Amino acid sequence: MSKDLESMSRDELLTLKQDVDRALATHDDRKKAEARAAAEKAARDHGFSLDDLLSAQKKSGKKNPPKYRNPEDPRQTWSGRGRQPGWVKAALDEGRNLENFAI
Incomplete structure (x- = not known):
C-alpha cells in the first residue's frame, strides 16, 4: 500500500x-x-x-490452616509458614514461647 x-x-x-x-x-x-x-x-x-x-x-488455591492465634486479637492467625507476623515477633522478643499461641 x-x-x-x-x-x-x-x-x-x-x-x-x-x-x-x-x-x-x-x-x-x-x-x-x-x-x-x-x-x-x-x-x-x-x-x-x-x-x-x-x-x-494453576495452584490449588488451598491455604495452610492457621497453627497460631494472637490471644490479644483472635482474628490474627499465622500458619507457621512465611514471614512471622509482627505480633509473633513481639511476643518472641518478650521471651514468650511460640507454643503458647498454638491453636
Whole structure:
C-alpha cells in the first residue's frame, strides 16, 4: 500500500485514518489469537491440550490452616509458614514461647 499522502483528498485521508484506527484496535486481539493457535498446535504436537497444560500450572488455591492465634486479637492467625507476623515477633522478643499461641 504505497499511497502518496500529500496527493490524497481530505476524505481519502479520513477514510485511511479510520481504517488504521480499526486495524490498531483489533491488532492485539488478532496477535493473541495467533499466539493461542500456535500454543495449541505445540501442545497437540506433544500429545496434550492447551487446557491440560494450563490447568497443571494453576495452584490449588488451598491455604495452610492457621497453627497460631494472637490471644490479644483472635482474628490474627499465622500458619507457621512465611514471614512471622509482627505480633509473633513481639511476643518472641518478650521471651514468650511460640507454643503458647498454638491453636
